[in-house]
Amino acid sequence: MLGDTGLAGEIKAIHDFYNAVQPDFDRYNRELGVCCEEGCGECCAHFIPDITTSEALIIALQVLFGPGKSFLQERLLDVPMTNIVCPFYDPWNMQHCKIYSSRPLVCRMFYSCPTSDKTGSLAMCRCHFAEKRGTACVEVKAISTSAFRPMNEYGAMLATLPGNSSTTELLPSAVRKAIDRIGYAMNLLFPDAEVFTEENQGA
Numbered sequence: 001m002l003g004d005t006g007l008a009g010e011i012k013a014i015h016d017f018y019n020a021v022q023p024d025f026d027r028y029n030r031e032l033g034v035c036c037e038e039g040c041g042e043c044c045a046h047f048i049p050d051i052t053t054s055e056a057l058i059i060a061l062q063v064l065f066g067p068g069k070s071f072l073q074e075r076l077l078d079v080p081m082t083n084i085v086c087p088f089y090d091p092w093n094m095q096h097c098k099i100y101s102s103r104p105l106v107c108r109m110f111y112s113c114p115t116s117d118k119t120g121s122l123a124m125c126r127c128h129f130a131e132k133r134g135t136a137c138v139e140v141k142a143i144s145t146s147a148f149r150p151m152n153e154y155g156a157m158l159a160t161l162p163g164n165s166s167t168t169e170l171l172p173s174a175v176r177k178a179i180d181r182i183g184y185a186m187n188l189l190f191p192d193a194e195v196f197t198e199e200n201q202g203a
Helices: 006-032 053-065 069-078 105-109 128-133 151-159 171-189
Strands: none
Touching: 006 053, 006 105, 006 151, 006 171, 053 069, 053 171, 069 171, 105 151
């Protein structure tokens, strides 16, 4: 819908980036035998990620046009800015994340990507929620620096995407701004179309 606009280029870049790095995370889980406990969602219930403008754009598209958009729009507008729960966390659904296909990079990497210490050694990121429940009984294998990239390298790759911001912002406010960016672009391209923005929802 956005044609060859700069905004469309930004969205395509983050979409292609996620597709390119996801096999790395899948391989990490498969080869090390680690993954989140099914149905957990504790990190979503106690954490709101800081995200870049590109990450916010692809989430905003799902909020505007994706499945369950009414629910997503309601949650985004109703969440208090002082809340520490991700607005797209659904405690009543076993999958929990309502924007899973467009979730931010930090959510993709957790338990699916090693961390790096000051010496460059790689280690598995431990989940303290699982450890409290006594379910983090995974034998950690040696992580090869030649086989896996650390989180900070993926973060650096994200930062260089076309049009992306060098700074981050909490997910709710970043997505609200991204929705307005898309709305303004759509209003210019399709003046008769009604696009969800905070302004026309009275937020």
